[in-house]
Amino acid sequence: MAFEGLADRLQNTIQKIKGKGKVTEQDVKEMTREVRLALLEADVNFKVVKDFVKKVKERAVGQEVMDSLTPGQQVIKVVKEELTALMGGDQSKIAVSDRPPTVIMMVGLQGAGKTTTTGKLANLLRKKHNRKPLLVAADIYRPAAINQLETLGKQLSMPVFSMGTEVNPVDIAKKGVEQAKENHDEYVIIDTAGRLHVDTDLMDELAQIKDAVKPDEIFLVVDSMTGQDAVNVAENFNDQLDISGVILTKLDGDTRGGAALSIKAVTDKPIKFAGTGEKLDEIEAFHPERMASRILGMGDVLSLIEKAQENVDEKKAKELEQKMRSASFTFDDFLDQMGQVRNMGPLDDLIGMMPGANKMKGMKNLEIDEKQINHVEAIIQSMTAKERQDPSLMNASRKKRIAKGAGRPVSEVNRLLKQFEEMKKMMKQMTNMQQGKKGKKGKG
Ligand code: GDP
Numbered sequence: 001m002a003f004e005g006l007a008d009r010l011q012n013t014i015q016k017i018k019g020k021g022k023v024t025e026q027d028v029k030e031m032t033r034e035v036r037l038a039l040l041e042a043d044v045n046f047k048v049v050k051d052f053v054k055k056v057k058e059r060a061v062g063q064e065v066m067d068s069l070t071p072g073q074q075v076i077k078v079v080k081e082e083l084t085a086l087m088g089g090d091q092s093k094i095a096v097s098d099r100p101p102t103v104i105m106m107v108g109l110q111g112a113g114k115t116t117t118t119g120k121l122a123n124l125l126r127k128k129h130n131r132k133p134l135l136v137a138a139d140i141y142r143p144a145a146i147n148q149l150e151t152l153g154k155q156l157s158m159p160v161f162s163m164g165t166e167v168n169p170v171d172i173a174k175k176g177v178e179q180a181k182e183n184h185d186e187y188v189i190i191d192t193a194g195r196l197h198v199d200t201d202l203m204d205e206l207a208q209i210k211d212a213v214k215p216d217e218i219f220l221v222v223d224s225m226t227g228q229d230a231v232n233v234a235e236n237f238n239d240q241l242d243i244s245g246v247i248l249t250k251l252d253g254d255t256r257g258g259a260a261l262s263i264k265a266v267t268d269k270p271i272k273f274a275g276t277g278e279k280l281d282e283i284e285a286f287h288p289e290r291m292a293s294r295i296l297g298m299g300d301v302l303s304l305i306e307k308a309q310e311n312v313d314e315k316k317a318k319e320l321e322q323k324m325r326s327a328s329f330t331f332d333d334f335l336d337q338m339g340q341v342r343n344m345g346p347l348d349d350l351i352g353m354m355p356g357a358n359k360m361k362g363m364k365n366l367e368i369d370e371k372q373i374n375h376v377e378a379i380i381q382s383m384t385a386k387e388r389q390d391p392s393l394m395n396a397s398r399k400k401r402i403a404k405g406a407g408r409p410v411s412e413v414n415r416l417l418k419q420f421e422e423m424k425k426m427m428k429q430m431t432n433m434q435q436g437k438k439g440k441k442g443k444g
Contacts, residue, residue, distance in 0.1 A: 002224070003257040003295050009038035011297040014079060020072035028060045031075065043227035043258030048086070048265045056082050076296070083292035086261055091245065091270035092285030094125070095216040101134070101180040101188045103213050105173075107206055107237060108221035110194035113249035113275055115145055117221050118191045119152035120275065120283040121247075125187055126158070127281075133187035136176030137162035138169040138209065141193050149191055156280065159185070169193065173209045190215070198236040206241055217244045219272065224248045227258035231266050238267045248286065249275035260291070276345075308344065316340070329424060331388035335380045338373065378406035379416055391417055 013034040017027060032053045039049045059065070059078045068074040096102055104121070108114045118135060125131040135153055137160060139145035146162050153160035161176040173190050180188040192209060195202045210218065220243045222230045237243055246263055251274045264271060271286045320337065323329045380388065382405030387393050394417060403410040 002251050002255045006042035006257045007295045014076045018072045023071040032057050042256040045262040048262045084289045087288035088264040088270040097216045100186050103215040104189045104217045105215040112221045112223045114221040115148050123280045131186045134180040134185040135160045136190040138172045139193040140165040170208045173213050203240045221247050224255040224259045230259035231262045234267050245272040247273045252276045331380050382406040
């Protein structure tokens, strides 16, 4: 999970101060020392750390904490607010030009995820805002880049503009924008070339493209796994191109957090989106406050709810509730339900969004849990349609067949059947209890 080390350390630190009825300067000193170490270890830029610690210290020994009835809590609030400020405000909007098309230029080093993110952004614009983007392939140095964008275009059923590798990228960008105008495309997203390191030729070319097409947005795509190095890259690109925002990729990996926590402070440009996987829908608006909350173990209930709303079918949920009430819930429903939860993303990410998740550190074994879910799925999938509807059909030979099909021992099949029956029984009891209550109310 991203930021895991940082989250662990900060949570341990704030835990110590949390319940204190009185917070002394010594307490604050100790806390900020630990916070400082935690941030440095997460590869946050040292200047950024210094500033951050200074601000927290000043506020933590100030009036707002000392006058508070719950100073411990107040200190944590300060840490959270400063952590949020460090990552900037909520900025995930994309400019809309009053003279369409809106032009977005994607820049960044090779391998940062620029081409993938171009596709993700196009997908997002269509899905969330119902906009039609044209993708422009202006990376002529890496022939595979053009193919990659064309493949993405096919996957997304979106048009891709390219002129091969023999034409100057500045001309490609200009022609791409012209074509978008003719076709009344509302957005143009230009995928530019990347290099392994920042170099002057590349920067000159990007500056020329910028002059030629006057983009409404220049998004710098940054690999969050590169930590503090990302800061130098961002500084360079920003100096040369005056970027409008940053998109952090690979936040699904075990990044320590350095890039996310340093970039805004150093460039004063917001992190607008975060890439959270290789698939085209794995991009999220970056919400600093939610991220700070997650890092401090206070959960991110808002994101969790949003994910549920996006992935759980409401009609199905209602049907399911009915079935649960009448205890006519079957293994098919069970499978369906598991699928919907799965769509929300890896389990440990979901757990990470729950408040106090750090206290459930038995949860470290979550990978095993994910495996167990795979096993349960395999067992249900090995049942016939009839068996799923009516588990009472189950006898020894059926169980043996199912176990073989799923590649699991019979004991596991037995356990699942038993759990399922118990769950149904429990639902029945709950429904009866509720109906009992309603009945009483009705009479009274
Ligand atoms: P470019 O050279 O900057 O255009 O980079 P690409 O778009 O080709 O991406 C480089 C690699 O990073 C590819 O394997 C992508 O699938 C992968 N990638 C991009 N974004 C993400 C992300 O948010 N999460 C993960 N896990 N992989 C990503």
